[in-house]
Amino acid sequence: MTTLTYTAPAIERLPIDDSFATPATADQLARAAAALRAHGMDVRIADTADEAADMALSLIPEGAEIHSGASDSLTAIGLTEVIERSGRFDAVKPKLYAMDRATQAREIRKLGAAPDVFINSAAAITEDGKIVWASGSGSQLAPIANGAGKVILVVGAQKVVPDLATAFERIERYAQPLEDIRMQVTYGMRSAVNKFLVVQGERPGRTTVILVREALGY
Numbered sequence: 071m072t073t074l075t076y077t078a079p080a081i082e083r084l085p086i087d088d089s090f091a092t093p094a095t096a097d098q099l100a101r102a103a104a105a106l107r108a109h110g111m112d113v114r115i116a117d118t119a120d121e122a123a124d125m126a127l128s129l130i131p132e133g134a135e136i137h138s139g140a141s142d143s144l145t146a147i148g149l150t151e152v153i154e155r156s157g158r159f160d161a162v163k164p165k166l167y168a169m170d171r172a173t174q175a176r177e178i179r180k181l182g183a184a185p186d187v188f189i190n191s192a193a194a195i196t197e198d199g200k201i202v203w204a205s206g207s208g209s210q211l212a213p214i215a216n217g218a219g220k221v222i223l224v225v226g227a228q229k230v231v232p233d234l235a236t237a238f239e240r241i242e243r244y245a246q247p248l249e250d251i252r253m254q255v256t257y258g259m260r261s262a263v264n265k266f267l268v269v270q271g272e273r274p275g276r277t278t279v280i281l282v283r284e285a286l287g288y
C-alpha cells in the first residue's frame with residue numbers, strides 16, 4: 071500500500087518591524103481622538119478589547135444590514151462571528167459568499183459597496199486625525215469612502231502613529247508583512263498593496279471610531 075504525503079508549501083516571510091506593535095501612550099491616544107473629533111468623527115475610547123466589542127455592538131441596531139471588512143481585529147474580539155452568524159443582523163458577507171461570481175458579479179459589487187452599516191479596522195491613525203487603509207482589491211475602501219450609510223471602526227492603540235509618513239511606514243514594514251503571511255496560510259497566495267485610502271475629514275454622524283487602549287490586530 072502506497073502512502074501519499076502532502077507537504078505544505080513554505081511560507082515566505084517579509085521582514086517585520088515589531089516596533090509598530092507597541093501601543094501608543096495615553097497622550098498620543100488623546101491627541102488622535104481630539105483630532106478625529108475635530109474632523110467630524112465620533113470617537114469613543116475603550117480600555118479593553120471586550121469593551122470595544124460591546125461598544126461596537128451597541129451602535130448596530132438589531133436587524134440592520136451590515137457588512138464587514140476582512141479584519142484580524144474584528145475576528146480577534148469575536149465581532150465577525152456575532153455579525154455573520156448570530157442571526158441578530160442582516161449580514162452582507164454570507165450573502166456574498168453564496169453568490170456566483172461568474173454570473174452575479176454586478177450584484178456582488180453593488181451589494182458589497184453600499185451597505186447600511188460597514189464595520190472594519192484601519193491600518194493606521196495619525197495623531198493629527200488622518201485614518202489610513204491599504205488594500206489589494208479595494209473592495210473594503212468603497213463603503214468606507216462613501217458607499218456605506220454608517221461606518222464603525224475598531225482600532226488598537228498600536229496603530230496610532232505621529233504622522234502620515236509613519237502611517238505608510240507602518241503598513242510597509244509591519245501590517246503588510248503580517249497580512250502577507252495570513253494570505254499565504256489562508257489562500258495560498260501572496261498579499262499585495264495596490265490601493266490606499268486616506269480619510270482626513272468626515273460629515274458628522276457618519277463615522278464612529280472606537281480606539282482601544284491595548285494592542286488589537288495588526
